[in-house]
Amino acid sequence: MDWKKTEIIFIIAFLVLDIFLAFMFFNKQLTDDPDKLGTDTLQDHLKTDNISYPQSALSTKKSQGAIFTAEQTAFVPKDLPNDDNQSFLIEENGSAIYSTLKKPVKANKQGDSKEMMAFMKSNVYKGDSYKFWRYDKDSNQLIYNQIMKDEPVLMDQGGQITFQLNQQYEVVSYRQTILGKQDDLEDKAELISSMDALESVYQHGDLKTDSEIKKVDFGYYTTVQLSSGDVYFPVWCFEIEHKGETNYILVNAKDEQVINMNENRPTTVK
The missing domain is CATH 3.30.310.160 (YycH protein, domain 2)
Incomplete structure (x- = not known):
């Protein structure tokens, strides 16, 4: 038996196996979160749907926000x-x-x-x-x-x-x-970026073809109004124009819940 030739065959086989395993590992890294489109893919979808946007809409910078209650003064x-x-x-x-x-x-x-x-x-x-x-x-x-x-x-x-x-x-x-007294419910924490929020809006089906994202804002919003004070949580707000009509879509910067302002209004709890 030609051991030298056999040794070369084994080395080549192990190299092929290593390359295969490396390919599988990196492919898994890319597909671990199938719900995330990624910047390039999201841009492709927006381009295909003829949706224009400001550069701030695709920022990957994480936001910082808290959750608190506030009362009107x-x-x-x-x-x-x-x-x-x-x-x-x-x-x-x-x-x-x-x-x-x-x-x-x-x-x-x-x-x-x-x-x-x-x-x-x-x-x-x-x-x-x-x-x-x-x-x-x-x-x-x-x-x-x-x-x-x-x-x-x-x-x-x-x-x-x-x-x-x-x-x-x-x-x-x-x-x-004007709002006055505040009580913190949660301290400031790192939240999603505007690009993460826009992905959620796109996947939720709220971006129509031939739309224009006019403006992107970060701020606080309340969906529940209590007698003791309203609960405010951090959101990304997208101002979207479609066929001459303007709509506002909010995304909870913590759990990525999408709030279409054409369909949702604050709820008063008595």
């Missing part, structure tokens, strides 16, 4: 800014401030004019604790959301300012609500 007369240009009305039970401006304040659709920023800082109660979210063309309003835990509260009239504009995009009035 009642306004009292001393909360009203000392501003002769405004006529104030505190709504029933102090739930909101309504202000009418004698002289309009110059603004724009982006909510970032110098005059608007100065007005927010000096003439709106705790105005620096609100962040511009969007311009609503149907109502001709600028919407600002309150910042909680370093992020805006989304889709919640309990912590929001809506500025009414005239035809020259000047503020003529506004309505303000």
Whole structure:
């Protein structure tokens, strides 16, 4: 028997086996999570479906968020800014401030004019604790959301300012609500990225062909309103336009649950 030839055959056989096992291992790594499309595959699907998006929609950076409760604060007369240009009305039970401006304040659709920023800082109660979210063309309003835990509260009239504009995009009035006392239920933790959230939206079937993802936001949202305070959890929010209509889809940044705002509304528990 030619032992040298046999030895060479065994070496070749083991090399082939090693290559096969390595291939199987790396293939398993790629397919361990069959529900995840991966960046390239997701991009391919979006391209095939003619869905456009901002680069932030495909960020792989993990988010950070907490879970907490917050209560809406009642306004009292001393909360009203000392501003002769405004006529104030505190709504029933102090739930909101309504202000009418004698002289309009110059603004724009982006909510970032110098005059608007100065007005927010000096003439709106705790105005620096609100962040511009969007311009609503149907109502001709600028919407600002309150910042909680370093992020805006989304889709919640309990912590929001809506500025009414005239035809020259000047503020003529506004309505303000504010959230106060907070109680932490869970500390900040690492959560999913915007790309993970978008994958969930795509697989859930909420992205229609020929859509445009206009904007991606991270913030807090409540689905359950309790008498002792509302529970807020971190979400990714996608503003999606399809055939001239705008829809908002939220994704729980912790468990990836998809919330289509056309189909879901907050539930009040009495």
